[in-house]
Each structure stands twice: as C-alpha cells, then as structure tokens.
Amino acid sequence: MGNLQIYNDLTEEGIRRLYEQAKAIAVEFSEKAALKPGQLVVVGCSTSEVLGKDYGTYSHPQAGDAIWRGLAEIFYEKGIFIAAQCCEHLNRALIVEEEIAKEDQLVSVVPQPKAGGSFATAAWRQMRHPVAQEYIRADAGLDIGGTMVGMHLKPVAVPFRLTQNHLGEAMVLSAYTRPKYIGGARAVYAPPEK
Numbered sequence: 001m002g003n004l005q006i007y008n009d010l011t012e013e014g015i016r017r018l019y020e021q022a023k024a025i026a027v028e029f030s031e032k033a034a035l036k037p038g039q040l041v042v043v044g045c046s047t048s049e050v051l052g053k054d055y056g057t058y059s060h061p062q063a064g065d066a067i068w069r070g071l072a073e074i075f076y077e078k079g080i081f082i083a084a085q086c087c088e089h090l091n092r093a094l095i096v097e098e099e100i101a102k103e104d105q106l107v108s109v110v111p112q113p114k115a116g117g118s119f120a121t122a123a124w125r126q127m128r129h130p131v132a133q134e135y136i137r138a139d140a141g142l143d144i145g146g147t148m149v150g151m152h153l154k155p156v157a158v159p160f161r162l163t164q165n166h167l168g169e170a171m172v173l174s175a176y177t178r179p180k181y182i183g184g185a186r187a188v189y190a191p192p193e194k
Contacts, residue, residue, distance in 0.1 A: 034176070042083040061121065068084070086132075090120075
C-alpha cells in the first residue's frame, strides 16, 4: 500500500508513483496470466478508490491518465488489447479500439470523469480509434478498486494473486480465463496451454 498523504495531495510524485505501480502490475499480470498477442484484458479502475476515497466521490482525471498510460505502455508493447470498463452510470460499457469492436455491440457514448470514470475517459482520449461497446468477453480481467469486471470475462474465470496487489490505496484483483471442462468421469483434460 502507499502513503495515503501522497495520493490525497496527488502531487507530481504521486502521479509518477501511480504510473510506475500500474506498469509493474501490467508486467506481473501479463506474465502470470500468460497473455498472448491479440488477447484482450478488461480493466476496471476506480480512481476514487485508488486515492483512498469512496466509489464515485473523487474521480480524478490525472490519476486515470497515469494509470492508463502505465498499463497501456506494457500491454500494447506485448500486443495485448485493453477494454476499459466504464462505471455504472454508463452501464459498465467498455471503451475498446475500433479494430476489435463488435459492430452489433456498439453504443453511442463518450465517457466523462463523472459519467464513465476518469480511467475510461483517459482510455477514450489516448486510444487510436476508441469506440464504446456494451458487452465483451475478455481473456483476462484486472479489477482496480472493486469495480466488478467479472461480467465481462469469458467463462471460466480463474482468480490469481499479484505481488503488487494495491494501486495507490485500491486493492487489485486479477483473473485469467480457461475453457470449460466438460464430459464427466471419463473425460481427460489437457492442461490449458499458457
């Protein structure tokens, strides 16, 4: 966990620290989830929780920007796509690159810090060709501050722990997905390829 005073004031040092923590999380997450180029990670992030406040009470654009930049730098370098989950005011819609969007799932909305959240707003501003999509089935999920990304994961989600399990003051939860096991007692299951 961080020093709450650094995050409450959100000085340049605090912003830099959030960026560095986000990068470290993305590195560990992509390795432990064994993500491959072309796969999709759904990320939900409450900047209010990151800054030690209650959900929706302290949306902070600079924090959202720093976290987005840290995650995107690592994920994009590895060829991994990000779906930035909006808050409940936009029904948890997702901001994705147009190249991976599903035409029948597109919705018309542009996230804002208080309607979508600062993290999704940062994603919208920094993606090459952002669009909003209603649903997605991601290969893995990163939940920063208890934002409930599970609704956007493929079945079956397998949670795992990160060493860097906080970003600012927010708890970080993570999961990858695997194919369903079927067949019963006679079935033989090969371990999922990582």
